[in-house]
Amino acid sequence: MNNLTTPAFLVDRTIVQRNCERMRRKALDSATAFRPHVKTHKTEEIARLQHGGHTGPITVSTLAEAEFFAERGFHDITYAVPIAPEKLSRAAALASRIERLNLLIDSHTALQALESHGGTFDVFLKIDCGYHRAGVDPDDPDSVALVLAIARSPSVHFQGLLTHAGHSYNGRNLDEVRRIAAMESASLTRFRALLDAEGLGDVCRSIGSTPTLSVVEQFADADEVRPGNYVFYDAFQATLGSCALSDCAVSVLTTVVGSYPERGQLIVDAGALALSKDSGPDHIDPGFGYGVVCDERLKPLPMKLVALSQEHGKIETSMRVPVGTRLRIVPNHSCLTAAMYDAYQIIDGDRVVDQWRPVRGW
């Protein structure tokens, strides 16, 4: 690690392996299909760790990811963002090369776009379980009508119902997250019962957010789970209670480049481009700052990372720390931080043992 230039994105291989194994085991024990998200890391190496060393079904957030992983042997892919009509040709081309590419739709307009495109698409219907980002209301009769239209359409194979409880990130404690977890799966089961009355009840219920899947002992009431962030976790998840801080597999190695004990401040060479700029779990810990500042062995220090500009991070502390000191920062949101790097430094203890390269772009 001593030879790395800073800032650098460190991934602790042992912790990633442990996080991957624990979630995979939980899915196995729950007899639930496992289709982990790869958007957090975007690397072939970690996608394989998610499946115990093999390829397997995955979830992606961009077509660039879908194409990257398809080339590397991952042939059963769900693209879990509602698809833009202009991307259908590219999706169709990819679908023809692999076993299955599931698309996501949540409107008649999107269904019509598939139908006008021609060919046949595998499709999940996105359900809104309370996050209110994308998805149809599972209690609205129009949503059943949309499923009927999907089921009748010659252009699609209806694969099931998919939801994501992103609002679990707004939970303030484990009880709240567990309540949202219960609502996440219940929304699909309830909607499936409506479909049952139409003879369409035999469909997959796919759920997933790292908080809701981390805080339960077993996956109940679901046929498939799609966690993603759990491979790395981060300071946000640790504060929320999805994991312990020691489960966080990633950190940004940085160097103190300015020390101002007279005003209780340090400047480090990790700014907004090294850390990304998610404001953290302020709803639980107001003024949390832009990550957890630790020493080189990941022991948290009495320091607060209060501001980020492009290449400067500003720390408030009463500690006297000389210029040149190295620190490690556990980021607030590992998905966004990882995306700032062309290469991850894979560490085993304090040794750099490998470099893994994520796919980028769209």
Add this chain to the structure above:
Amino acid sequence: MNNLTTPAFLVDRTIVQRNCERMRRKALDSATAFRPHVKTHKTEEIARLQHGGHTGPITVSTLAEAEFFAERGFHDITYAVPIAPEKLSRAAALASRIERLNLLIDSHTALQALESHGGTFDVFLKIDCGYHRAGVDPDDPDSVALVLAIARSPSVHFQGLLTHAGHSYNGRNLDEVRRIAAMESASLTRFRALLDAEGLGDVCRSIGSTPTLSVVEQFADADEVRPGNYVFYDAFQATLGSCALSDCAVSVLTTVVGSYPERGQLIVDAGALALSKDSGPDHIDPGFGYGVVCDERLKPLPMKLVALSQEHGKIETSMRVPVGTRLRIVPNHSCLTAAMYDAYQIIDGDRVVDQWRPVRGW
């Protein structure tokens, strides 16, 4: 533009050229040396536009930028972040290949690091003009003592005083920004007077922030200016008054992938990875959102971009907008948004005429 996949980062060539020319002209008219920052765009093409089509003195925020531009004929470079001791060998290697590489220091510790490294470095002293990020206090006698130590050191050539009024971004109106602009240059002039008494008054005063340099008619009381963001400007600068919205040269092209008129919302395929996640000028316009949402011709729409997750942007609006509609978003902070892309789409009207590639990493 129709053939671009979304999200895409659009750069309007005409506006960039106009922004570059206006700032360059102002420096010429002010008889001030011009050393623009390249960290906003990180491309050879725009660095040349900043100098009227030629190479010239530049400011950088990383050694990766310094090396990239040095290879492309920019041989007079200021690295305007306090240097980490571990980077001195790399800096020395680069300095030996070009005409001048100015480093920044603001402490005896940093000076000692240069001295222990060996060789001779060109050095600016960073002054804190009120931003309280990096830099020494210009009213502290210890700061004069540091200059004396620098001037006496055989390891450095003292090149001058450098400051950055980053707190101009916190201004609430033009008057406040102008007041900060006056303080920015006055802090160096005042400190130089103290040095004069020591026979060291013949030094360059280098200033620069896009707001402070945009809101004045002429650059007074400074020997060198280092603006950067002005090449693109952004929604933050337009709100602050550094520019008009029509001066913003960049936007993110995005597609509506979800439309929920029943709850007054849209989802677009530009999320945190397409826009970055700066919260915008909330101190002037609370709840500003994550950028200005416009139609394809950059006419602002009655829409607010209220939330970003990794690949989703959530818009609130009472407009009914079908899935597939394309929008353009003027980002809050163009420096951070540009850094999310491997390639910029250069447009002339609605035609894509080129692709420019920025340097990345550290």
